[in-house]
Amino acid sequence: MESRRPTALVVDMFGIDALGIADEFNLLKFVFITSNAWVLAVMLRTPEMDRKEINEHVKNRKPLNIPGCKPLNISKIYYAIVKMSLADGILVNTWDEIEPTSLKALRDAKKVPIYPVGPLVRPVKKSALCNEIIDWLDKQPKESVIYVSFGSGETLSSQQVIELAWGLELSQQRFFWVARPPTENDAAGSFLSLGNGSDGTPDYLPDGFSARTQDRGLVVPTWAPQVEVLSHPSIGGFLTHCGWNSCMESIIEGVPMIAWPLHAEQKMNANMLTEDIGVSIGVTRVESDGVVGREEIRSMVGKILMDHQGRNIRSRIKELKNSAAKALVQGDSSYNSLSQVAEICIHQHLKTKVSRG
Structure with missing residues (x-):
């Protein structure tokens, strides 16, 4: 990490706890959502569904009451979602034309920058x-x-x-x-x-x-x-x-x-x-x-x-x-979105290089 210091750390939604490494080494931190924008919107909305109930759960350590279920202690799940919202950005495997409504809602919420970079799949390779x-x-x-x-x-x-x-x-x-x-x-x-x-x-x-x-x-x-x-x-x-x-x-x-x-x-x-x-x-x-x-x-x-x-x-x-093929072409939505992430990383790299002399 010291000899070839990276500029950013990208984790998937199951590796959010690793974002602490980014804080430790002053790296940009991004989360990659392998699902779609609709699922991401639900995830980011969940901690706010009942603020009073969650406050009781987090602050007073009371079990979380879920209708039809026994009380459940899931503070770690909510903590992970909150940590995701504190990232420098969230990359999503989708593109603008397939989910315009969900992506607009996520951007309008202005909780965390959203970067649709899909569709990302493994290329065809005969074997x-x-x-x-x-x-x-x-x-x-x-x-x-x-x-x-x-x-x-x-x-x-x-x-x-x-x-x-x-x-x-x-x-x-x-x-x-x-x-x-x-x-x-x-x-x-x-x-x-x-x-x-x-x-x-x-x-x-x-x-x-x-x-x-x-x-x-x-x-x-x-x-x-x-x-x-x-x-x-x-x-x-x-x-x-x-x-x-x-x-x-x-x-x-x-x-x-x-x-x-x-x-x-x-x-x-x-x-x-x-x-x-x-x-x-x-x-x-x-x-x-x-x-x-x-x-x-x-x-x-x-x-x-x-x-x-x-x-x-x-x-x-x-x-x-x-539409999917077009989104990945230079100058189109997903290409531009990922380019924005690259520009942020370049800026951070130059800033870090100057601060280190």
Whole structure:
């Protein structure tokens, strides 16, 4: 730190406690929000939702009362949010055109400078690991395949996995499914080592599923090179859990989505994609046990790939794809926003250099 002193420290929203290092070494401090501006607005607003209640909690150390929940001591969470608002700026993985209202509200609040710098995703990079997948996709017609993935950290129940399999089969559409073992299955390792039937179907999928869908479906274990898959011309839709990174990757590649959120801010993301931006359709029918049934899945896949609604969404997401690319071009919104951060850092560097002689 002394020999090659940096000018600024950037942490994500889970590393806010590290901002104390920036104070110790007199560095600029920035927080990078990997989600969107709407989520950030909620986070920054939370400590003010009931000032009297929070004062009692922080000053008098009384438990925080949350309707419908037992009293909870979460002073550390609020402390982290307050620390974030004291940063020199917050970088957000979004851009002006996709969230104009939320970004305007954040800027008008003038609590902390906001810098939309997105969309930021990993670039497409072909590797030997995805040859088999890409070879299969190369054989499929343009925009004919629904890509199904719930991210690298999400799992479904056994019942939901079975309903998803039946829904994909009943849709009669081409699919590429990253099928992680269900929640109740503790087995690890290779996908095909999980107790397959005679036709190679894993034991938690319907009997004969692999044989019945082998002419139009590909199922792989645990992981796939998502950016490479979404960039392939045969992909016509993405059934996603609505993690923000996945949403960004889908928008950048112009792939319409089926929004199936599971937890955390994913429900907010799904609402934005479906109701505000118009680049996805959402799950509308859920059974009493919380499972999305096969008929609903069949219907959603058909809509996104074949129906008029899917064509409208595809047209809208192509527009947003162009907007996303434009935002990163020199002279446009996100490029300019990140340039402002760079200028602040340069100014701070020169100021520090002068003060140190």
